[in-house]
Amino acid sequence: MKDLSALATAxxxxxASNSTSQTLxxxxxxxSVGDSYNCYVAPHVAPGTAGANQTWNFSALATGxxxxxxxxxxxxxxxxxxxxxxxxxxNDGTTIGFMLxxxxxxxxxxxxxxxxxxxIPYQNPQRVLSYPCSFNTSWTDDFSSNYSAGxxxxxxxxxxxxxxxxxxxxEMPYGTVTNVLRIHMQxxxxxxxxxxxxxxxxxxxxxxxxxxxxxxxxxxxHMDIDQMGVPSVQQRSMxxxxxPSSIGESQADAIGIDL
Numbered sequence: 285m286k287d288l289s290a291l292a293t294a295x296x297x298x299x300a301s302n303s304t305s306q307t308l309x310x311x312x313x314x315x316s317v318g319d320s321y322n323c324y325v326a327p328h329v330a331p332g333t334a335g336a337n338q339t340w341n342f343s344a345l346a347t348g349x350x351x352x353x354x355x356x357x358x359x360x361x362x363x364x365x366x367x368x369x370x371x372x373x374x375n376d377g378t379t380i381g382f383m384l385x386x387x388x389x390x391x392x393x394x395x396x397x398x399x400x401x402x403x404i405p406y407q408n409p410q411r412v413l414s415y416p417c418s419f420n421t422s423w424t425d426d427f428s429s430n431y432s433a434g435x436x437x438x439x440x441x442x443x444x445x446x447x448x449x450x451x452x453x454x455e456m457p458y459g460t461v462t463n464v465l466r467i468h469m470q471x472x473x474x475x476x477x478x479x480x481x482x483x484x485x486x487x488x489x490x491x492x493x494x495x496x497x498x499x500x501x502x503x504x505x506h507m508d509i510d511q512m513g514v515p516s517v518q519q520r521s522m523x524x525x526x527x528p529s530s531i532g533e534s535q536a537d538a539i540g541i542d543l
Contacts, residue, residue: 285318287378296461300503301434302533308327308472310524312342315355315372315499316355317355317357317471317506318350318355319354319355319357321352321353321355321499321524321526322350322351322352322353322524322525322526323351323353323522323523323524323525324345324346324347324348324349324350324522324523324525325348325349325351325520325521325522325528326327326345326346326347326348326520326521326522326523327346327348327519327520327521328505328506328519328520328521329342329345329450329504330502331406331489331504331523332450332486333450334449334450334466334468335392335449335450336419336450336452337450337451337452338450338451338452338453338466339453340452340453340454340455340464340491341365341453341455342454342455342456342457342502342523343456343457343520344457344523345456345457345502345523350376350525351376351377351378351522352474353374353375353499354374354375354378355372355373355374355375356372356373356374356375357373358370358371358372358373358382358497359418360397361373361375361380361382363380363382363396365430366394366403366405366510367382367393367394367405369384370382370383370393371383371384371385371386372385374510375490376414376439377398378397378398378399379395379396379397379398380395380396380398381394381395382394382395382396382424383412384409385429387415388415389409389411389412389413389414389417390411390412390413391409391410391412392406392409392410392411392412392427393405393406394406394409394429400433402431402432402434403431403432404429404431404440404486405429405431406427406428406429407428407429408426408427408429409431409524410427410442410444411425411427411429411444411526412444412446412469413446413467414446416468417448418448419448419450419451419465420447420448420449421443421447421448422446422447422448423445423446424443424444424445424446425443425444426441426442426443427441427442427443428440433477434479435481436477436478437477437478438473438475438476438477439475439476439477440473440474440476441473441474442471442472442473442474443472444469444470444471444472444528445469445470445471446467446468446469446470447467447468448465448466448467448468449466449467449468450464450465450466450468451463451464451466452464452466454491454493454501455503456501456502456523456527458526458527459527461493461501463493464491464492464493464501465491466489466490466491466492467489467490467492467493468487468488468489469486469488469489469490470486470487470488471484471485471488472485472486473485473486473488479512480511480512481510481511481512482509482510482511482512483510484505484507484508484509484510485508485509486505486507486508487506487507488503488504488505489503489504490503491503499524500524501523502521502523502524502526503521503522503523504521505518505520505521505522506518506519507519
């Protein structure tokens, strides 16, 4: 069985302010219906160090398969009745994610696997971004779901812990991106069904640029999977193909918005 929440969470997120004013709130990032971005799915790379004023050199990132992430209305997905509180949906061609964005943060309400037809509504939503959020902000949230997969009932429980653990400059294949906030996301999911127990343990990093409302500049993802005692690992990076509209601006002059 393949977990849907990791990719859905990845495609639901994020944007941030800069190293001078690093507070995230609803006002400085809310994607709109019709927003989209393209990214490469490439091999995993080391995330680099945490802390203030870091410089991460990812100029040699590999290319890979291309995916497009599109933000759409929940009604257009055909599952609005399952997610009545959703304010926005994301679609990357394999997974449709459902979210509620408010002044308190981002809540992941669940996901739909397009290929498998698996629908996972979270009765207890997952807080993937807490407002306000700035350097050293952290939060922990429990979430749960009862859903059906392959004709079997599944009981899911999970915990997510996130920390805005660094900020600095990204060296990307297309140039230098300053004023980037990094969020370290750790997630543990246990799915219990009649045939056995599946566990998913993720350790992810998102590098976020102010004004780049489409999504993270770079995401680095690692997941350990245990399928009824059989272990496996999934690793990848995902990075936006196009540079932000403004790169390499002076960090000292940053005021928290990009034009």
